[in-house]
Amino acid sequence: MTCSLTPSGVGKTSVAAALALSAAQIGRRAIVITIDPARRLADAIGLRHEIGNEPVLVQQIGDGQMWATMLDVGETFDSLVSRYAKDEEQTTKILQNTFYRNVSRSISGTRDYIAAERLLALHADERFDLVIVDTPPTRSALAFVEAPERLARFLEHRLFKLLISSTLTGMKLITGALQPVVRTAGKLVGTAALDDAIAFLRAFAGIEDGFRQRARQSSILLRGPTTSFVLVASARADTLEEAAFFADGLRQNNIAIELVIANRMPPRFGDTAAEVALSHAQDPDGDLWRNLAQLHAEAEQADSQLAGFMLALPSTSCLRVAERSNDIIDLDGITDLATSLLAP
Ligand SMILES: Nc1ncnc2c1ncn2[C@@H]1O[C@H](COP(=O)(O)OP(=O)(O)OP(=O)(O)O)[C@@H](O)[C@H]1O
Ligand SMILES: [Mg+2]
Structure with missing residues (x-):
């Protein structure tokens, strides 16, 4: 599994799709999944309305395949409930519970956990031998990496266990020791919402063990030897600063970055061209030379900023991808990007 990460607009989605295509070109069955609610993946590969939770085959190249899918949080959550509920009745009770519907559809932390x-599920799916994850921008990407561990800890928490067991034993505890807490919570969220929450906890009883085990497995998978993290950045001071923040966050989670892809690098026209350009920069009709000299200066600056950034990641390799003249809006654009990724 490969996760492509970091700041906004640097090309994570495009690079993630290009990585999947490159993998297909060398005969692998790769799927790119976007966990960002934005629809950019579908747009980038020119499939405007056709990607949902169910993977679609985008391209077959010999034995290689490129697939794509977008995370549908509600659908994934529901399938998890059906999987761990003890019977149909429990599944229906949970799926119809208002509190569950709110939690599973609207709380942003849920998205991170469900993504993991x-x-x-994709990792275990025999149709694919490589899963490439396109994450949202930095801060949300970190939340995603940390989510399974957080959920597992929450489900193991004494208070959660107490709530589950007290709802099971006919609310005895709630009417006793927890009553003031419940009263305050009722005031805050409304009694109807609280009733829903309690009904949900009741319906949820017994399921949490399956959820906890899956959360632990996700956490292990993200940190395991079959997962690599690819950091996508562009050589601008602000995005590099955010990338550094992200690299630091990963380090705190004991996760190493395998590869940095420096995307949208200013083009270079060779040092000789730059020298000639500089020597003509004062010419009265030297606009084109001045432009070339300016581009050269930008490329130099980008190089030195990138080199500074890479100093903090001494054992990580860096791959540069040049800024293209056009936006990436279809599979041809992704194919070009894939070619630059594979170029020596
Ligand atoms: N090498 C490149 N050359 C030119 N344009 C590029 C390149 N890579 C990406 N782009 C363009 O940059 C814009 C942002 O790309 P993309 O959506 O892949 O970034 P992102 O990091 O996923 O953004 P977000 O943080 O919003 O998810 C798009 O318009 C895309 O076409
Ligand atoms: Mg994106």
Whole structure:
């Protein structure tokens, strides 16, 4: 599994799709999944409305395949409930519970956890031998990496266990020791919402063990030897700063970055061209030379900023991809990007 990460607009989605295509070109069955709610993946590969939770085959190249899918949080959550509920009745009770519907559809932390769950499912899916994850920008990407561990800890927490067991034993505890807490919570969220939450906890009883085990497995998969992290950045001071913040966050999670892809690098026209350009920069009709000299200066600056950034990641390799003249809006654009990734 490969996760492509970091700041906004640097080309994570495009690079993730190009990595999947490159993998297909060398005969692998790769799937790119976007866990960002934005629809950019579908747009980038020119499939405007056709990607959902169910993987679609985008391209077959010999034995290689490129697939794509977008995370549908609600659908994934529901399938998890059906999987761990003890019977139909429990499944229906949970799926119809208002509190569950709100939690599973609207709380952003849920997305992070469910994304990890979905990766686990894709990782086990025999149709694919490589899963490439296109993450949202930095801060959300970190939340995604940390989510399974957080959920597992929450489900193991004494308070959660107490709530589950007290709802099971006919609310005895709730009417006793927890009553003031419940009263305050009721005031805050409304009694109807609280009733829903309690009904949900009741319906949820017994399921949490399956959820906890899956969360632990996701956490292990993200940190395991079959997962690599690819950091996508562009050589601009602000995005490099955010990339450094992200690299640091990963380090705190004991995760190493395998590869940095420096995307959208200013083009270079060779040092000789730059020298000639500089020597003509003062010519009265030397606009084109001045432009070339300016481009050269930008390329130099990008190089030195990138080199500074890479100093903090001494054992990580860096791959440069030049800024293209056009936006990437279809599979041809992705194919070009894939070619630059594979170029020596
Ligand atoms: N090498 C490149 N040359 C030119 N344009 C590029 C290149 N890579 C990406 N782009 C363009 O940059 C824009 C952002 O790309 P993309 O959506 O892949 O970035 P992102 O990091 O996923 O953004 P977000 O943080 O919003 O998810 C798009 O318009 C895309 O066409
Ligand atoms: Mg994106």
